[in-house]
Structure formats: C-alpha cells, structure tokens
Amino acid sequence: MEGDIVQMGAYIGAGLACMGMGGAAVGVGSIVGNYLSGALRNPSAASGQTAMLFIGIAFSEAFGIFSFLVALLLMFAV
Amino acid sequence: MAAEEQSEGLQFHPMEQFTLEPLFGDGPIHWYTPTNATLWMGIAILVIVLLLVIGTRRRAIVPNRTQSIGELAYGFIYTMVEDVAGKEGVKYFPYIMTLFMFIVTANFLGLIPLSFSTTSHIAVTVVMALLVFVTVTLIGFFKHGIGFLKLFWVSSAPLALRPVLAVIELISYFVRPVSHSIRLAGNVMAGHAVIEVFATFGAILAIAPLSLIGIVAMFGMDVLVAFVQAYVFTILTCVYLKDALHPAH
C-alpha cells in the first residue's frame, strides 16, 4: 500500500465533491427548461429575458464550478 | 500530486498547463518578470488593437468584415449597458467594454492549443472582480451618500423580516466579487483541465478515438463557455452598476 490515509481521504472527498456538479446540471436544466416553456407560451417576451436567462445560468452554474474547484483543491492542493 | 502513477505509465497533469514561467531564462518570478501570462496578455492587446483600431481605420460607411465585428462588439456591449444599467450607466461604457474585450479575447486566445489562458488564474479574475466591486461601491456612495444603504433595506418586505433580509443582502453583496471571479476562472480552468484529462487518455491506444471525440466535444463546449462567461461577467458588472445607480428596491 502506497500513500497514506490523508491522501485517500482527499481523493474520496474529491469524488464526493464532483457530485455537486450534478446539482448544478439539474439547476441549469431547470432554468433553461422553464425559460423555454415560458418562451413558447409568449414568444414576443422571450427576447427581452435572455439576459436574465444567462444571469440565472451563471449563478446556477457557479455552484457546480465551486464543487469542481473543491475537487481540484483536494486533488492537487491539499 | 497526481504524478504518483508513474509505474503505470498514465500520468495526469491537468493543471500543468496553467503554470507561469518566465519568458526569458529560468529565474524566480518577480512582480516585473515578463512571463507567459504577460505574453498572452500582450497578444490580447494586439488582437483588440487589430480588431477595434486597425479594423476600423477606413471608417467605411459600408463596413468590411473586421470593422463589422468591431461594430458588432461595440453595439452588443453598448445596448447591454444601456438596457441593464440605464442611461446613466452609459458613462461607464468604456470601462465595461475594456473588461469585456479583455475577457473575451483572453478566453478565445486560451483556446489555441499550447497557449496560456490568463483568465483561468484566480489572481487575474479576482483583481477584475474587485475592481468592479470597489468601483461600483464607490459610485453608489458618491451618488447617493448614505442612501446607498437602502440597497440592503428591502422596502417591499414586511417590517419584521427586513433586518433579517438586510443581513442576507449584506452577505450576498460581499460574496459578489468571490462568485464573480471564481465563476470565470473556474469555468475556463475546468474546460481546459477536462480537455487535458481527455488528451491524457489518448495515450491508451484502445480508447484514443473516444478521447479524440471527447476532446472535440469539450472544445466546442469551451468555445461556447469562453463567450458566455465573458458575457456573464460583463452583464453582472452592468447589474451591479445598476444597483449602485438605483439602489432603492
């Protein structure tokens, strides 16, 4: 056996942190899906809300990126 | 510390591409040392000059391709500032245009193989986010004085809830530069790291075609991300600017 128990913990933690990205995926999917269904109901109002769509996606995606960052930190920096 | 599987032959170095190296020699990196980051920032300046200054030098009424791109970028950011931040925000348009042009060029330049993406470094994005944060806060206090604090006092909420909401708003206000910067750096870094990981799998002959497809797909995704993140950074800057110009909820 190589390595030590801390490193094992770090790797397991990195894997667990990656699960957070699934949450971000669900969030982004929900935002885009709701935007689409709203846009299909009222297409004339859709173009004015693309900025809000991107802001929402960015906020939601940020948390996925955070979890990815935590995984990277555990893998390479701890 | 991923370099442990040396005995197995497969070595993952997804973060190696972000390493800063001095351009000349092999000395330590002082604050003035020209590094590869300096080089690619300089190239970004060059591209912006080519696009917005050299491209528009003919001042044609009917634009050619380069001038069209420059005008498109100008119109894109100008309408964004005007729509989101309002008429008063137009005064800060060159500032926002600078941020957008730098981020979008640096992101796209970072997609060139063997290049260095400056926007993947938290140091870079944190400085930009802090610039926005500090500027916007100063603008808010200069414009409205103590009235700027109304931003945290949600007048549409019930009175009992307002102190709680004020605390939450205050925290979210100070988290802004963190998420603002880490979002950009994280997205760019993640895209490049994943491409690197796929590329490492290419060393195994059996799954090399699969990894090639993966690289192509991720690259396409990264092209999208490169633009969308620049857009998001800029539009969030506009939103923060709007909050400073019109703090009342």
Place this chain on the structure above:
Amino acid sequence: MATSTSEAAAEAGHAAEKAGMPQLDFATFPNQIFWLLVTLVVIYFILSRFALPRIASVLAERQGTITGDLAMAEELKQKALEAEEAYNRALAEARAEAQKIVAENKARMQTELDAAIAKADAEIAAKLAESEAAIAEIRKGAVKAVKQVATETAKEVVKVLGFKPDPKLITKAVTERLKGRAQ
C-alpha cells in the same frame, strides 16, 4: 499536504507541480496582478482614446447617411406622387377638353344638319307647291281642252248625223257630262 517521503524522489523531477494548482501559487500573484493592471490600463487607453470614439462616429455617420437617404427617398417618392398627380390632372383635363370638343362638334353638326334639313324641307315644299300649281294648271288646261275637243267632236257628230248643231246646247251637254264624269 506535506510532501511524503515516498514521493520526494518523484516530485524532485516535477518542480513545477510542487505547488499543485498553479492558480494557488501565491508567489506569482504580484506578477500577474501587475501585468493585468498594465494590460487593462493599456486596453482602456486604446479603447477610450481611439477605438470607441471612432466606432461611435462611424455608427453615427452611418445612421446619418441612412436617415439622409431615407429622407431623400421620401422626398423623391413625394415628387413622384406629385408628378403622377399632375399627369393624372393633365389627363383628366385633356379628356374633358376632348369631351367638350366632341360635344361642341356634335351640337354644331346637329344645328347644321337641322338647318340643312329645314332648308331641304322648305325647298321640297316649294317644289311641291310649284308642281302642284303646274299640275293644277295642266289639269285646268286639260279640262278646257277636253271640253273644247268634246264640243268640237259633238258638233261634228251632230253635223255628220245631218242636224244643225246648236252650239249652246252642245256646250251645256258637254259641261254637264264632264261634271258628272268628274264626280
């Protein structure tokens, strides 16, 4: 995490990876921040001094050109409409004139025709009266001649029969006979 002894040899060869994430290598932060600020200031200077005013002026110029062209097009359209209106007016006038001339001609022709017809009628009437008179005269002459011839004939017949003709009686008989025939 501290470098473990088993990895020391491996990491010695990879000096660059010692930091793990290069993003968190704080030794490079001043360098990046310095060059970033230089870059941003340079870009800001270039944009605010050269690029943005130029693009703004080009866009404004184009907007002006487009507006001017649109105004000119509008003016030309107005002119075309006016020309068409004038043409239509002239056409209508010409048509009215033609109508008038036609009506005038028709009226004149009618009057001339009427006059001609009246004249012809009058002539015809005159000729008719003349011929009637001639006919009447002829008839009168004819009746006289018939009377004379009949009287002469009757005289001769009476003479041939051996009687002495009585002119007065014969004339009376002829006149009576002719009168009866005439009725």
